[in-house]
Amino acid sequence: MHVATAERSHGRRRAAALLFLLIGLAGCQLAGAGAVDAASRPTLPAIERQVMCVSCKIPLNVAQSQQADRERAFIQGLIDEGRSESQIKRALVGQYGPAVLGLPATHGFDLAAYLVPLAVVLALLAMLAMLLPRWRRHSPPDGGRSDASPALDPSDAARLDADLARFK
């Protein structure tokens, strides 16, 4: 009888401990998720670095003007609403136009900003493709190794053969 009561009480303690453990784990999980959310949430300095002050035409993070402060307030308002970085950028473009992103346009002369680096890379690749076979044709067949042994004198060769025969 006594043994049965002790066993039941022990079982209850184990169940309670298990419950506490589960609650603790769930709490950790929620805290972790919160930490991830906080980490992925955009911040004002992060957005400021990526956009321009439209009136001063310099990056917002270094701009000091009334308009820059208005833009910051606008961004902060969107952050407070829980908007993501891309949503905030879209809203900024909607209000201030694409100039706020400070990116070259994809038409007109601005297109050169994208095409010139591409053209340079292609030109380099073409140059390599032209020069590499020529360079390989001109390099010596032994790969240009300069430490190749000179040919042995016939008497030295005979002596070497005799020495080798002795060690066999």
Next chain:
Amino acid sequence: MGLLIYGVSAKSASRTLDELVAHHGHPKAPAATHTLPVLGGASATSLSSLRGKVVVLNFWASWCEPCQVEAPLLERAQSTLARHDGTVLGVTYLDASPDSLRFVRRYHLTYPNLRDADGSFAHAYGTDQLPESFLLDRQGNVRALSRGEIDQAFLDRALALAQTS
């Protein structure tokens, strides 16, 4: 080097309209059919909807200090223009709607205002600094322009055009 020189010349604001107005009479207003959203409203309209009116087209932004100076002048001109089938048409450029609307309330502007969200309408007029104003006749031709703050002489010309045409 050639690319750099071309880039500098291509990026500078177009002054074609200035030359046309100065030497070749009255060119058609650019981008007249370009539809722009009404500031603070859900609808959209274009400059061509004002054909038949004398229009003082004014590009502005709430952060632009000269715009603050000329806003009361434009509002005064609007009351006279409206009596002679004319209007001021404001177009905001590089400005957030809430700021623009605050500006409208602050200066009690009664003339219509549109939003040039992507700046393409302003670029068609070679606008890269604010404020800039253009006087359009009833046929939608550019009769005069002012790059910078307008003066009373510019507005007087607009009023005279509205009263005599």
